[in-house]
Amino acid sequence: MIAEAGLAALWLAAAFALVQLMLAWGAARNGENPNVGMLMTALRRTALVQGLLALLSFALLIALFVRSDMSVVLVATNSHSLKPMIYKVAGAWGNHEGSMLLWVTVLAISGAGVAAFERRLASATLAATLGAQAAIGLGFYAFLAFASNPFVRLNPAAPDGQGLNPLLQDPGLAFHPPTLYLGYVGLSVAFSFAVGALVMRDVGPAFARAMRPWVLAAWIFLTVGITAGSYWAYYELGWGGWWFWDPVENASLMPWLAATALLHSVTVLATRDGLRAWTLMLALVAFAMSMIGTFLVRSGILVSVHAFAVDPTRGTFILALLGIYIGGALALFGARVGTVTQGSTFQLVSREGALVLNNLLLSVVLGVVFIGTLYPLAAQAAGVQLSIGAPFFNKALVPVALALVAATAAGPLLRWRRDNMNALAKRVLIPTAAAGLAFAILFALAGGAHFVPVLGIAFAVGLGVASVVPVVRRNLRRTPLYVWGMVIAHLGVAVSIAGMAADSAFKTERLAAIQVGQNVTVGPFRVTLAEVRPQIGPNWSALEARLQVRRGDGKMFELFPQQRFFSTPPTNTNEAAISTLLDGQLYTVLGQGDDQGRWQIRLWWKPFVTLIWLGGALIALGGLLALIGRVRRERRADAEAWA
């Protein structure tokens, strides 16, 4: 019964989306009619019900996984009765159909959120926005119902399930996809706002202020999702790397880059009524990148470690949806943006100027990642086999990233509208001096061998100092929360870049085959293989090494890397053992044993690598503070307007 109820809820949600689209059409066309209020109320409630129904459908799917109902194909192929409960729940979205249902659920809930909370926009524009959201929803409901139904029954029921890919059986991963999806799909709201604004020719500060919290919220989730995903890949895959420029990673990075640019341009629009057309474009591009990302992952068209549903029918279906939504929105943009009047202008040396520079540089990064991701496909069309990896991206992006860091440092130190170079030069004096000093010290220590990473650390130091300047000599208690948000997010960028550069410059790696009792050194550590012993877990068994580690004359501590064997489905994984210290991480992996009793041990010493994820967390925290600050301020402004 649960499966049937879930499917019914899904179809009902689709029906409500259709009603929502029609009500939106009516309300948008009759914006001047005094009775439109009733229509708007109906529209808002329809959007709420649609969101609740989608949520119900997803909750029922989770219930099927929790009960290990093996009469449902999806459960039988992706779960197992002996799996720990958290992975039963996470199994609901650890597969194609379930993750698409989650996608649609987030989409519907975002629409419901707009319907519930948005009071600022003109009613016709809001109606057009909710209509656009419903239109997107309809396409993906159709995709679920016709090409990816998660509720298909299996008759007769399977005796037990086939299990979940052990790589995915990790607490970090249980929450990684939902977080990313909240970000990806949250951007659909910005897309719908832009479509609504284009349809009604209503682009201005009010539109920007209405859109901003949604962009911020989606961007926070994306930041958290990418940071957590990077850390998951780092400790779970056992390769010692934290970013692989894999197509699927790029698919999550591209919407983030577009959303970051959007976040900054929407501020110009909200504060100074500038960059109207550009902001609309970015809102469309950000969600377009999310959908293209979903498509790349789902279609298996690019070779990737992540691709888990290689199915041409589904690929074609999503591609058709992409064509309709992105193509349609871009055509609308082309047809309508000429009628959007130009906003305010500004001088080159100004806060707006720096934000435009930031936008251009982010667009360059986005372009490079986009081309690098799709180039193998273009080459394939020309009959050439190739893959593009880290060397291309690093070479192409490092100079742009350094310029971006400089622009990020200078931007907040500039005044809106116009400023002069001499004043800016004075304000950047201390950060520049700090960067120069850091460079001199590190260059003296490390020499020319690591020139680029050392330059990266110096830039990061400069940005770190510059990012706190806006709150220096200010009354801290009266500093608005969103200014704190900016300061902390920019500081996070500095911290993260410092971590990346430190890891690339100073990490040491050691691969050794040693017998029990022997030792190897890596960086400042001496590592002794004390024993290799069996271990038993809930649904796996493992060989576990006991490594005794000593740093100089310091206290000895132990690490336990494992090779795990899962029986359902039969798979081996490496469980790295990582010791986190104040100045970095020691990363250990147990490899194969040979017939002479020697074990392969891989060791990495990665100084300050943790800063990468700490920086990511700071960026997300900054976003959160900015979001709270903005929403509070808007509330207050509303209250004053009514008083």
Add this chain to the structure above:
Amino acid sequence: MRRVLIWAPLALFALVFALVAGGLIRPGDRTVHSAMVGKPLPALVLPALLPGKPGVSTAELKGKPRLLNVFASWCLPCIAEAPQLMKLKEAGVEIDGIAIRDTSEAVQAFLARNGDPYTRIGDDKVSRAQLALGSSGVPETFVINAEGRIAYQHIGDIREEHVAELLAQLEKAK
């Protein structure tokens, strides 16, 4: 100029759409062929694995076209292709083998069960020869021409329908 800029995103998207649609309709052949095809065999001297059967020294693989089969006793598709290899041997083709990451006992048992088409078997404990040949897995079969060049590479197990193609390639390699 402004008009062009306004429509540029749509044009760019249309381009990407066409590219991706093309990729979907015509899924690319993702097998990666060895860069060594057409080049002389790399110089390799692999020790014998079985008593009474010589190892493989690539300098000796000249004079007439032959097959060089990369296999392993632990590889299931290798069992599947064994009857076809025997058929090729009966057709008078000389077949040499390179055993990947294997032991003498395991290979002996494997040959006893599935037949032994090999003139020579070289022992490649750490896949060194496999890497030198540009082979990415087992089984793979190379056609070596009379001058000792790699003329053709067959990736995966040899099925019934591949035998004729291999015989034709051997004929061409004379």
